[in-house]
Amino acid sequence: MNNEIQAQRAFWNSEADAFQKIYTHRKSRFANTLDQIFRKDMYERYEFTIANCEPIKGRNFLDVGCGNGLYSLELARKGAGKVTGIDIAEVMIDLCRKSSEQQGFSDRCTFIQTDLLDFKPESKFDVSFGIGLFDYIRDPLPVLKRMREVSTDKAIMAFPRLWTWRAPIRKVRLARKGCDVFFYSKARIENLMRDAGFSRHEITKVGKLYCVVAYS
Template sequence: MDNNKSYTVSETKDVEMFFHGYAADFDSIYGHTKKRSAWDKFLDKYFRRSMRLRYNLVLKYAANTNIETILDVGCGGGVYCEALLNMGKTLTGLDIADGMLKLAEQKTKRFMAESKVNYIHSGYIEHTFAEEFDTAVLVGFFDYIKSPLEIFEKLKTEVNKELLMSFPKSGGFLGWQRKIRYRMRNCPLYYYSKSDLESMFAKVGWQNKAEIIDIDRDFFVRVIL
């Protein structure tokens, strides 16, 4: 077990280093910052439809007026934080990569001044929260997680209304292309089938609470707690 743990910690370090260096490029996928190459534009058009779909779903579900406080786990460059803050929510963004958090802070300066958002530089498992949240958003996060069950058990203790999460699907051209690209840069990557998700959700008692929505390259999951 200890071996498994130290492996996970070193993997987490690899993810941190990868995203610290990749921050500006990743952020530019959303199209409002750095100039995109022709190849990137091609990928955006044909393969990154899932990113738009999951973004729309998060905004749709989070619009519920019962939801006031949101934890964004793996908040990255803060695209979701900014949109949710604009909807009047109170945000906590957590990310393991400092370069990502700097971008998030730049985007949401005015909300930081109003104490509507705070950022935490940490791995999710490593951080203990003093408060509970209405909702947690975990988008583009489980791609890098070796032990999702550990994350689910922690979320159960910190979130009381709902979870909005994405899981990348196994297979397909982009899946393989991406896996090779990430492996070359030492970043682990995990994919999921629908039955993987169903069996994990059964283990944490969410079999009747999780709605799994097929959105192209991802599964989008909403869990009502």
């Protein structure tokens, strides 16, 4: 892992507990209300991704930057054959493994601490997805190429949009915590999908994000 990835890893290790609470809602009523307003698209991108993973039953998935494993575990719950979640932050991976064991999915879910570019899977996946990932990646092209290479059907991605009121606020807020954030125009995403070698793609505006489904 290079220095930038190490910095991201340290940031997400320290934020893992707070991040999990965005989904579990174990917060004050006021904080939950703020999340419902300002993090609405986190819930929307989740709906978008799970819907676009269909058909789920029996298929294999790669969750890149799996965080606390919400998506991976939901796919297992819906009957996925095998789900692999990878993340650079070991605290996130520990959360995933604990939840997977508690929910009885350890036979079908595997969680590995690694960067995608160092990950050597034994076989390909039907679908790979990277959600809340490209926000933190300075050079997304190698990651997108790798996602295409390991996916036989499609890859699903979410990119934070460049021209939103929230982008500069987020940039400054996270920079103060040592975390770089990156934003994307639609034109740049079009170029990235072409350069990564996807055969075709669809871009959907979801709140302050572009959600993309790209076919191998």
